[in-house]
Amino acid sequence: MWKRWLSLMVIGFVALLGLFAYQAQTTSWQSSLLDTLPADANPYHRAYQSSQQPNEQQILLWLQVPAQDAEALREAVESGLLELAAGQPEITPNSQLALAPMLDFYRKYSGSFATPADRQQLRNAPQHLINAAQRKLQQPAPVLVDITADPLLLTQTYVEQLPDLMPGFSFDAPFYVREGANYELLVALTSGADALSQSESQQVVRKIEQFTNGLQQSFDTLELARSGLIFHASAAADQAKAEMTWFGGLSLVMVVLLFILIFRSLQHLLFTLLVITVAGLVGFSVVMLLFAEPHVLMLVFATTLIGLCIDYVFHASIAASHGASSWRAVVPALWLGGLTTIVGYALLIFLPLPLLQQLGVFMAAALLCVLVLVIYLTPRWRSWKAPAPGWQRLHQRIAQSYSFNQSALTPWLLVVLAVLLATALLYQHQSNDSVRQLASSPASLLEQEKLLRDKTQVYFDADVLLINGDNEARLNAAYAEIATLLPQWQQQGLISRWQSLFDYVLPPSQQQAVITAQHALWQQPEGQSYLQWLGIDTPQPDIAGLAEHPLYSLFVYPMAQEQPAADAATGYIGVVRLAGITDRVALINELQNYPAVELYNPLLQASSALGEHRQQLRIWLAGLLLIAAALLSWRLRRSAPWPQRAFISLQVIAVITIALSAALLVAMFTQALNVFHWVGAILVLVLGLDYGIFCASDVRREHALQAISLSALTTAIAFGALSFSATPAIAAFGSVVLVGVLVSALIAPCIKPSQTASGPG
Structure with a gap:
């Protein structure tokens, strides 16, 4: 009897141990405190939170050395990036922050974009734009647009005045740099790790640490900070x-x-x-x-x-x-x-x-x-x-x-x-x-996050404006209307800064207005004379689809793929990122007339x-x-x-x-x-x-x-x-x-x- 009981106990224990070992290998463990909370009942909140999951694999490194070490640091970082890209999980420069795709977009749709000042001059004083374009073309500066579609270089001026993706830093592929007495390098990376796999995320952290430790050993004067939810x-x-x-x-x-x-x-x-x-x-x-x-x-x-x-x-x-x-x-x-x-x-x-x-x-x-x-x-x-x-x-x-x-x-x-x-x-x-x-992160991580916030203006607060629409056209119309109000709210002191899709692209209606005004100019003597001077035919610019912009996916998210079939919520949400809200109640009151817009803070x-x-x-x-x-x-x-x-x-x-x-x-x-x-x-x-x-x-x-x-x-x-x-x-x-x-x-x-x-x- 005793032996039979003991045999059953041993068999049961081994079976239980095997089940535990199997499940442990196939289970992913969450570590964020936000993951301890229930799913938000609001479908727009859920869609936004789901869209932010890839951000868990976004990494930003800030490096600074004396100016004389700039070239050596750049070479060391470029070599290190090759090692990071090798093996699994792969770590590569963040392509969403590269300028080349954006320049290709604006070149494709040359003549469809213009700054507010140029749009006003196009209506009231087009000869000033013609004179300015002639001066630019006679200078050795590179032309970024297709001149046959944009003879007035309106889109080039528009591109030159776009907000910097990394304020204060210039893009020098694949980095953002700032030069002076010291040489500063921003390295934006993304990993191919599964955001839900703790083991893969920890492998990413270990690879980054090996990379940065090697740099610190090579450069005694190196100052370094890192940022990313993954850390x-x-x-x-x-x-x-x-x-x-x-x-x-x-x-x-x-x-x-x-x-x-x-x-x-x-x-x-x-x-x-x-x-x-x-x-x-x-x-x-x-x-x-x-x-x-x-x-x-x-x-x-x-x-x-x-x-x-x-x-x-x-x-x-x-x-x-x-x-x-x-x-x-x-x-x-x-x-x-x-x-x-x-x-x-x-x-x-x-x-x-x-x-x-x-x-x-x-x-x-x-x-x-x-x-x-x-x-x-x-x-x-x-x-x-x-x-x-x-x-x-x-x-x-x-x-x-x-x-x-x-x-x-x-x-x-x-x-x-x-x-x-x-x-x-x-x-x-x-x-x-x-x-x-x-929750509390290690003091070293918090200090590095603070340093990056002080050195750059890359980060915004957790506050966002969520704009919803049952189709892209309605969403874009509502988004564009809100975008026109952001400068006004800034002047009222309600917000200090923002980031929206329409900082980088014009609504289709405004693009059409730019094209129509140019077409009217080419019918005038001064416009025809300018085209003859260039030796080109009458331009026929195309209206750009907003979804074609490289940054569109950072600001607009489809809801259909985020919601279970039982949820009737479909359509799209647009996001405006905010920083420095001084009067939350007043801002909410401003939004009362816009039922498709909500001020949302996931932490609150x-x-x-x-x-x-x-x-x-x-x-x-x-x-x-x-x-x-x-x-x-x-x-x-x-x-x-x-x-x-x-x-x-x-x-x-x-x-x-x-x-x-x-x-x-x-x-x-x-x-x-x-x-x-x-x-x-x-x-x-x-x-x-x-x-x-x-x-x-x-x-x-x-x-x-x-x-x-x-x-x-x-x-x-x-x-x-x-x-x-x-x-x-x-x-x-x-x-x-x-x-x-x-x-x-x-x-x-x-x-x-x-x-x-x-x-x-």
């Missing part, structure tokens, strides 16, 4: 994995030390490691099966499994070590505590926050596995060794001390304290849902979503407390009268409320509450619920306290370490768990299972 995402992923390894490892080390010191047996240790390993594999396998792109933060929060798993293993093994009667007494409490906790985590699946859904699935699956393994294997394991006598005597004295100091008023004091702390929390409650406070939208989910989590916690109260009144100490069960349940809920309120009040001393504080409150609730159930059950109090103290100690140490995480979201989570678990462990023994509901009298 921050890679750093966040590395940090989350390192912290998961460190904090999870710390928990395991504490478990090992405690088992050695308290149980003096490897049997307990091996059993615990077996349960944690199998449960972890089950949890991760289920998550990777149900979610195509889990988030790396889920790995960090998944370390909470260790604390809960240890709690059940400690209770089971200590009860089993004291004989069959103790084991029978603990089993109902294990089922009640475990299933209540599983239900609580399973409810997270119904929240629209992807990270919490993943956490709920992982914990529900893993805890169910823990519960089944602990209850099934504990009585079948070899005889359990009781904890060290000193540990038992300590908890006997602790139990006696709690019992000696309790009175008929103690349960009511718990209820009163819970009400007071909950009231204080509601009164003092402060929240800050900004996504900016939830994400912050608003986090606030909504923080509220949902609060409601979820309150609902779970009510569900727990009902279940405890029904199932806890079933032989006792219902009023007594209800009063015991009230005490357990009071303990949880005290722990939650105290933890959140303490957390507010360091920062305003955010959604991740409330994620930590989930673990405080479920552990407090477990502690309360075991203290209120038929389990001997000293046995329950032995397991509670061990569980609380390991959990507090592990999550106390989390509170020092460099990621504020994780630190918020850890600080709440640390305080909440310790408070729960300290006051749970105050529960009086024998107290009647008749009141303190």
Whole structure:
């Protein structure tokens, strides 16, 4: 029988390990905090966010050396670019920022574009344009347009006055340069890596680092800065994995030390490691099966499994070590505590926050596995060794001390304290849902980003104007109308600068007006005389299609390919990038007359979503407390009268409320509450619920306290370490768990299972 059971266990474990290994190879992990948020319900927002995914692979390098090293630096960078382009993933100069395709476009449509000043002169004083064109043609400067289509060189003047793609830098393929006492080089790169593949993104980062490290070794005076979402995402992923390894490892080390010191047996240790390993594999396998792109933060929060798993293993093994009667007494409490906790985590699946859904699935699956393994294997394991006598005597004295100091008023004091702390929390409650406070990049990356912003004007704010249209013609018409208002808003001080498609191209109607005015000129004597001087026929310029412009795809995105078939939203969205909004409300008011236009900021939208989910989590916690109260009144100490069960349940809920309120009040001393504080409150609730159930059950109090103290100690140490995480979201989570678990462990023994509901009298 034993051999058959062992064979089945080994076969099952190998199969589970194989499933986990297979799924791990095919799963992509998200690392951006924005990926923890639910998909925006607004189809235009979703289309815009989807269109920005390629930007995750855009890289900008800024290099500066003294002017005498300019040629050597350029040669070294050109050589390095060849190495970056070799192998996979391929890293190449960003072709979207090259000037050659733009010049080809304007040359093809010579005569269709003119500046506002030239358009006015074409109507009122065309001879001035003829004289200016003759002077240009007699100079040695190159002609960039087709003179047979644009004799007045209107399009060349238009091109010369276009906004720079890299303000302050001139294009010298494939770089942008600025010369002076120092030689500055901007290198815009893009990678062929899959934006959803963390491994490929990290390969890109490593190749860039090798490239820049080589340059720094070759040039002692080189100043260098790099920018790109890929660097921050890679750093966040590395940090989350390192912290998961460190904090999870710390928990395991504490478990090992405690088992050695308290149980003096490897049997307990091996059993615990077996349960944690199998449960972890089950949890991760289920998550990777149900979610195509889990988030790396889920790995960090998944370390909470260790604390809960240890709690059940400690209770089971200590009860089993004291004989069959103790084991029978603990089993109902294990089922009640475990299933209540599983239900609580399973409810997270119904929240629209992807990270919490993943956490709920992982914990529900893993805890169910823990519960089944602990209850099934504990009585079948070899005889359990009781904890060290000193540990038992300590908890006997602790139990006696709690019992000696309790009175008929103690349960009511718990209820009163819970009400007071909950009231204080509601009164003092402060929240800050900004996504900016939830993540932190390495200081070196932030310094380089700041340097690039100071040196260039390449970057805009997260604010954009989204313009929608059900077809390209309507979109372009609405976009062009908004583009004419941008200078006016700048003069009013509402914005400082912008970038739009119509900074680089004229609407078809204006192109047609330019062509018509020129055609009228060629019918006049001065126009005919000029054409004869050039020796060309009457030009016939073509109107340029906006979609042919090389920058069109940076400003206009089709929605049809972004939306599921069930979504009726189709058409196009246009984007105007903004910087320096000084009065958001006034700008929104200006847009009231343009229903197809919206001021959108994905960071503000994400912050608003986090606030909504923080509220949902609060409601979820309150609902779970009510569900727990009902279940405890029904199932806890079933032989006792219902009023007594209800009063015991009230005490357990009071303990949880005290722990939650105290933890959140303490957390507010360091920062305003955010959604991740409330994620930590989930673990405080479920552990407090477990502690309360075991203290209120038929389990001997000293046995329950032995397991509670061990569980609380390991959990507090592990999550106390989390509170020092460099990621504020994780630190918020850890600080709440640390305080909440310790408070729960300290006051749970105050529960009086024998107290009647008749009141303190």
